[in-house]
Each structure stands twice: as C-alpha cells, then as structure tokens.
Amino acid sequence: MVLVMISIEEYRRKYAFGEDYGTSEYKFGPVAERPEVIENRGFLIDTSSIMYRIAGITKSVIVGPEVSMYLGSREDMSRFLVYPMRDGVVGKGDKRAWDVIYEITKYGLLKFKPSDPKFKGFYVTAALSAIAPKYMYEKIFEIHQRIDEEHGVVKAVTIIPQPLAVAIAQKTITCIVVESGHGNTQITPISRYPIRGAIISLNRGGAEANAITAEILKDCGYGDLVHEEKLVRMVKEAIGLVPRDLEEAIRKAKEDKEKYRAIFRIPNTPTVIDLGDNSWMRFLIGEIVFDPESEVFESYYKRGMPRPRDTRLGDEVVRGTINLADAIILSAQKTPLELQPHLYRRIILSGGNFAWRVPKGFEDVAVDAATKVRMLLRERGIEASVELTKDPLYSVWKGCIVYSIAVPDDYLWSWDRMEGWYKWR
Amino acid sequence: MALSRAGLLNAIKAYMAKRGLKVLLPEEAPVPGHLSDLVDLVARDGDNVVAFSAFSHRVASDPQLRRLVNLEVARLSKLTSFVNKVYLVMPVEYVRSSVLDGRLFEEAGVGLMSVGEDGAVEEVIPARPFERMPLLAAGGDLERRLSALEDRLSKVEEAVGRYVRELSELAGEVRGLSAQLSRVRSELESLRAIARRPAEARPEVSVERVEQPEAPALEGGLPSFVQGNPWLEVLARRGREE
Numbered sequence: 001m002v003l004v005m006i007s008i009e010e011y012r013r014k015y016a017f018g019e020d021y022g023t024s025e026y027k028f029g030p031v032a033e034r035p036e037v038i039e040n041r042g043f044l045i046d047t048s049s050i051m052y053r054i055a056g057i058t059k060s061v062i063v064g065p066e067v068s069m070y071l072g073s074r075e076d077m078s079r080f081l082v083y084p085m086r087d088g089v090v091g092k093g094d095k096r097a098w099d100v101i102y103e104i105t106k107y108g109l110l111k112f113k114p115s116d117p118k119f120k121g122f123y124v125t126a127a128l129s130a131i132a133p134k135y136m137y138e139k140i141f142e143i144h145q146r147i148d149e150e151h152g153v154v155k156a157v158t159i160i161p162q163p164l165a166v167a168i169a170q171k172t173i174t175c176i177v178v179e180s181g182h183g184n185t186q187i188t189p190i191s192r193y194p195i196r197g198a199i200i201s202l203n204r205g206g207a208e209a210n211a212i213t214a215e216i217l218k219d220c221g222y223g224d225l226v227h228e229e230k231l232v233r234m235v236k237e238a239i240g241l242v243p244r245d246l247e248e249a250i251r252k253a254k255e256d257k258e259k260y261r262a263i264f265r266i267p268n269t270p271t272v273i274d275l276g277d278n279s280w281m282r283f284l285i286g287e288i289v290f291d292p293e294s295e296v297f298e299s300y301y302k303r304g305m306p307r308p309r310d311t312r313l314g315d316e317v318v319r320g321t322i323n324l325a326d327a328i329i330l331s332a333q334k335t336p337l338e339l340q341p342h343l344y345r346r347i348i349l350s351g352g353n354f355a356w357r358v359p360k361g362f363e364d365v366a367v368d369a370a371t372k373v374r375m376l377l378r379e380r381g382i383e384a385s386v387e388l389t390k391d392p393l394y395s396v397w398k399g400c401i402v403y404s405i406a407v408p409d410d411y412l413w414s415w416d417r418m419e420g421w422y423k424w425r
Numbered sequence: 426m427a428l429s430r431a432g433l434l435n436a437i438k439a440y441m442a443k444r445g446l447k448v449l450l451p452e453e454a455p456v457p458g459h460l461s462d463l464v465d466l467v468a469r470d471g472d473n474v475v476a477f478s479a480f481s482h483r484v485a486s487d488p489q490l491r492r493l494v495n496l497e498v499a500r501l502s503k504l505t506s507f508v509n510k511v512y513l514v515m516p517v518e519y520v521r522s523s524v525l526d527g528r529l530f531e532e533a534g535v536g537l538m539s540v541g542e543d544g545a546v547e548e549v550i551p552a553r554p555f556e557r558m559p560l561l562a563a564g565g566d567l568e569r570r571l572s573a574l575e576d577r578l579s580k581v582e583e584a585v586g587r588y589v590r591e592l593s594e595l596a597g598e599v600r601g602l603s604a605q606l607s608r609v610r611s612e613l614e615s616l617r618a619i620a621r622r623p624a625e626a627r628p629e630v631s632v633e634r635v636e637q638p639e640a641p642a643l644e645g646g647l648p649s650f651v652q653g654n655p656w657l658e659v660l661a662r663r664g665r666e667e
Binding site for chain 2 (some may be wrong): 013031032045066154168169173187192242398401402403405406407409411419420
C-alpha cells in the first residue's frame with residue numbers, strides 16, 4: 001500500500017479563506033469551525049445629491065449589519081436596497097449589484113485581515129452557483145484583484161461551483177449533489193471533478209412551494225394574506241408536508257380530517273389560518289418540489305400559477321416540471337456507464353428547499369426529502385443511497401476552506417479546466 | 426434670503442409627512458431634559474428615532490458661518506447616545522463646500538438636510554445610525570437592573586477566584602517542570618562528558634535506525650471537517666496527475 005503524505009505549506013493552512021456567495025447570504029472567513037455570515041445585500045447612498053461635492057464623504061455603499069440601521073421607509077427599501085443575486089446569478093451589466101458584491105467581498109476580507117507582518121494575503125476560494133456564467137468568474141477575479149491592489153489582502157483566488165464544495169464538505173469524492181434553493185435546483189454529478197456536461201439546472205425551487213401555498217390560501221379564503229411573501233413562506237414551513245404517496249396521503253387526510261387538520265397562528269397577531277376540510281392540500285406543498293408534473297397540479301397551472309420554465313441541456317430540452325428522480329437519472333446518464341452505479345451510491349441533497357420535517361404520528365403518510373427521493377428512484381428501478389447534508393448552512397463554505405488548504409500553490413488557473421489559483425503578483 | 430426657523434421646520438414637517446415619519450411629542454422623545462434645547466423635532470422612522478435641529482442664524486461671512494456650523498455639529502453629537510439619527514437642517518444657500526466640512530459631519534455621525542426657498546428638502550449627508558441608550562426608567566426598573574448587575578458581579582468574582590486557583594496550580598506545575606529541566610540539563614552535561622572521552626574507552630552500542638513516520642502536519646489543530654477529508658489527497662494532486 002502506498003501511503004501518500006500530504007505536505008501543506010504552513011502559510012496556506014494559516015491563511016486559507018472561504019467565500020460562499022449565496023442568493024440571500026454571504027458566508028466568509030478563514031480556517032475555523034464556522035464562518036461569519038452577513039446578508040448578501042447593500043444599501044446604496046444616493047450619489048445624485050451634492051454630497052460628493054463636499055470634501056470627505058467617501059462611502060457610497062453600506063453592507064453588513066449596519067444596513068438595517070439605514071432602512072427607514074418602504075420607499076427606501078425598494079429604491080436603495082440592492083440584493084445583487086437572483087438565483088445565484090448577477091446580471092453582467094448590473095453595476096449596482098456588482099458594486100454591492102465588491103463591498104461585501106471587501107468587508108469580509110478586511111474583517112479578518114491579520115496584523116502579522118508575514119501576512120502576504122489570503123488564499124481565497126469563492127463558491128458560485130453551478131450555473132454561474134463565465135463573466136461572473138471574470139468579475140469575481142477582477143474584484144479580488146482590485147481589493148488586493150487597494151489593501152494587500154489576496155495572494156491568490158479561485159472559484160469552484162457550490163455543489164463541488166458541498167461534496168468536499170461531505171467528504172465524498174464520487175456522488176451526485178442536488179442543490180435546491182429558492183429559485184432553482186442544480187443536479188451536479190461529481191467524480192473528483194464536477195462533470196460539467198452533465199449538470200442539469202431546473203428552473204424551480206422553494207418558490208414553487210410558495211406559489212402553491214399561496215393558491216391554497218386563496219382557495220381556503222385567505223387571499224388577502226398572500227401578498228406578504230414572508231407570511232406565505234412561514235405558512236409553507238409550518239403546514240407543508242412531503243407525502244410518502246400523494247394519493248394515499250390525500251385519502252387518509254380526507255378520512256381523518258381532525259388528525260391532519262392544518263392550523264397556523266401567525267406569530268404576534270390574532271390571525272389564525274385554518275384549512276379545515278381542505279387540510280389534505282398541505283401534502284401538495286411538499287409534493288410539488290419533487291413532482292410538479294403530477295396531474296393534481298394541472299388545474300393550478302390552468303388557473304394562472306406559473307409553470308416552471310423548461311431548461312436546455314445541450315441540444316435537449318428538459319421540462320421544467322420533470323420529476324426530480326427523472327432529472328437525477330437524466331443527469332447521471334450523461335456520465336460514463338460504469339460510473340453511474342457509483343454516483344447512485346451517494347446522492348447528497350443540499351439547500352433550504354429540502355428541509356422538510358415529519359411531525360410525530362404522521363410517519364405513515366409523510367417523509368423527509370431524502371426518503372422521498374430514494375422512493376422515487378426505487379419506483380424507477382434504481383436503488384440509491386440518498387442523504388441530506390449534515391450542515392446545510394455552512395457546508396459550501398467548509399468545502400471552500402478545504403479547497404484553499406489542499407490545492408497546490410503552483411496549480412494556476414486555466415479557463416479550459418476552470419480550476420486553479422488565479423494570481424496577478 | 427435665508428429661510429426662517431419656522432420655514433425650515435415647516436418644510437421638514439412636510440417632508441416627514443410625505444415619508445410616513447411619525448412626529449413624537451416632547452414627552453415621548455427619548456432625549457434627556459438638559460439636551461432638549463438642541464432638538465427642534467423628533468420623529469419615529471420605522472425602528473429608528475430621528476432628531477432634527479434647525480439652523481437659521483443670520484451670518485455676515487463664510488468663516489463665521491463655518492465656525493457656527495462646526496459648533497452646532499459638535500453640540501448635536503451629544504444626542505447620538507439617545508436617538509438613532511441626528512440631522513442638522515439648513516437653508517440650501519448655506520450648503521456650500523467653502524462653508525461645510527463634510528469630514529466633520531461624517532466623523533460626528535450627524536447628517537445634513539438642506540431646505541430650498543420652495544420648501545424642497547434634500548438629504549445632503551446621511552446621518553450615521555447609532556444604537557440608542559435607553560433613559561433610566563422608573564425606580565423599580567433601576568432596582569431590577571442593579572440586582573441583575575450584582576448577580577453578574579458575584580459570578581465574575583467567582584470566576585476570578587477560580588482563575589486565581591488555577592493559576593496558582595499552574596505556577597506549581599511550572600516550578601516542578603523547571604526542577605525537572607535542571608535535572609535533564611545536568612544529565613545532558615554528564616552524557617556530553619562521556620562523549621568527549623576517547624572512542625576506545627566507550628562500549629560498542631549498536632543503534633538500529635528507526636524510520637519515524639512523517640506526521641501529517643496538516644491535520645493538527647484544523648477543524649473537524651478538514652481532518653480525515655479524502656479530498657485533501659485528491660486536491661493536493663491537482664496539476665500533478667496529467
């Protein structure tokens with residue numbers, strides 16, 4: 001047996017830095033058990049005023065915890081508060097969004113800038129969505145180079161797709177990572193490298209579960225509440241369930257209405273939402289995440305609920321409503337045949353859209369996300385091992401730290417491989 | 426011609442009404458009595474309490490105006506412990522770079538609003554938000570806080586006592602280690618003396634060379650998600666396997 005000794009430079013081990021650019025949060029920091037977290041947003045100060053003609057005023061974008069102090073009215077929020085990412089992607093020409101990304105990145109790096117005179121900059125690994133276009137890579141590199149030129153805090157930077165970071169944090173070399181956030185779901189097979197040609201990105205995520213929750217609320221007479229997006233999300237999280245088998249769950253819920261009755265009291269208000277005889281609908285909320293093609297949803301699509309948009313995979317069109325298990329199989333089929341059984345041996349579910357709980361006493365009708373995917377694959381003749389990430393909040397950042405520590409210093413960035421350290425000094 | 430104090434305040438009131446700010450009565454404002462002269466209007470904006478002070482002095486020259494404004498900013502900075510934001514409100518013709526020191530405003534955290542002849546209000550320099558310090562409330566509240574502080578103090582005393590005990594134990598251990606070190610030194614000296622003797626005087630000793638396994642320096646002191654991670658080996662080979 002050959003024992004491979006890993007020799008890691010002390011410097012890189014000390015000054016590894018991870019950055020996870022999530023749609024709602026930016027997680028960052030050097031080697032530690034947990035990262036720092038701030039919201040991925042910025043407050044832009046109105047530069048059209050004469051402020052800039054007066055000496056000494058320099059700050060134009062506020063990021064970090066200070067942002068909430070600047071929020072006065074709703075008008076301010078819509079005019080000056082910028083969330084730069086939409087489903088993990090920043091528009092190429094969206095200057096305001098890129099200004100916020102620059103400030104957020106600078107905030108993170110300067111927060112941890114050490115006073116050590118031997119410090120020559122961090123080895124930064126940034127994680128972006130698997131579907132981030134090439135210009136985002138270029139911009140992120142450019143931002144780090146600019147911050148380094150201004151403050152001397154970046155020695156080298158690299159970018160990895162978030163699903164690869166999840167696999168690294170889970171200590172799994174061959175697997176399929178299914179990451180599902182608010183607006184999209186990415187399926188990424190990984191075998192030492194992400195298999196880019198097999199990545200499938202579906203235009204659906206937590207937003208679809210929110211949409212069906214809003215429709216259910218309207219049907220049950222709570223139409224006035226559906227304009228508050230946050231409230232709809234709270235209702236979804238409180239009453240939504242993933243059915244083991246949709247038809248069976250609906251039948252049981254209709255037979256024993258009291259047991260499955262969905263009641264939700266809005267915190268700090270006297271308002272109570274009670275689905276009453278329609279409580280069986282709570283199973284639709286979880287089902288749509290895994291199988292939006294189910295016939296039961298057709299009536300909702302016809303009534304105006306948006307149908308998830310189709311997506312392209314090479315020359316092929318993948319239906320937006322494809323069953324999640326079919327999408328996983330489709331992605332695996334794009335990899336070599338002999339690799340496929342190894343991929344099915346470890347399917348990792350990550351992201352907030354897979355955080356479904358099973359209330360006590362409901363085990364016969366409701367399941368968690370991993371069990372649901374395992375069952376759907378079994379129906380298609382595939383025995384797979386499916387698990388949820390152990391640490392869904394921080395796993396991407398953790399993968400970034402391992403990447404920074406391990407990748408050799410002389411492995412330089414290549415646009416063909418989309419890997420390696422990007423350096424300018 | 427510069428706006429009067431009443432003109433400035435009317436414009437600010439209209440501005441607040443437009444933005445949905447709620448004007449607070451003097452007794453509702455969390456400003457202590459000795460500072461209340463500094464404030465002309467106090468309003469609630471979301472979670473923030475914002476104070477406005479109108480500047481309507483008539484001045485003969487720019488240097489005089491500059492001195493007065495700087496003085497006013499210094500006085501207003503006292504309010505930053507009691508409200509979240511503080512604004513100085515001035516007629517727009519006073520807002521000139523030859524008069525205002527933007528850095529002073531920024532450092533003091535005081536914002537600046539200008540009011541035009543037509544009543545148009547503009548936020549020239551945004552106020553820096555501050556954490557508000559609650560005014561001391563009724564006696565009962567004070568007593569409760571004092572008793573909480575006493576509890577915390579006794580906990581701190583306990584902790585200090587514990588640390589003192591631990592320190593004295595550590596000091597004892599250090600003294601023991603120091604004695605051991607002296608013994609090791611003297612043994613080392615005697616070994617050196619033996620080594621300096623002629624070779625024939627020394628007995629032949631066969632030394633078996635033992636290969637020490639190189640410790641994986643990487644693992645020690647690293648977070649749990651790094652330790653034992655198979656990706657370390659995979660990633661360390663990047664660029665070396667082609």
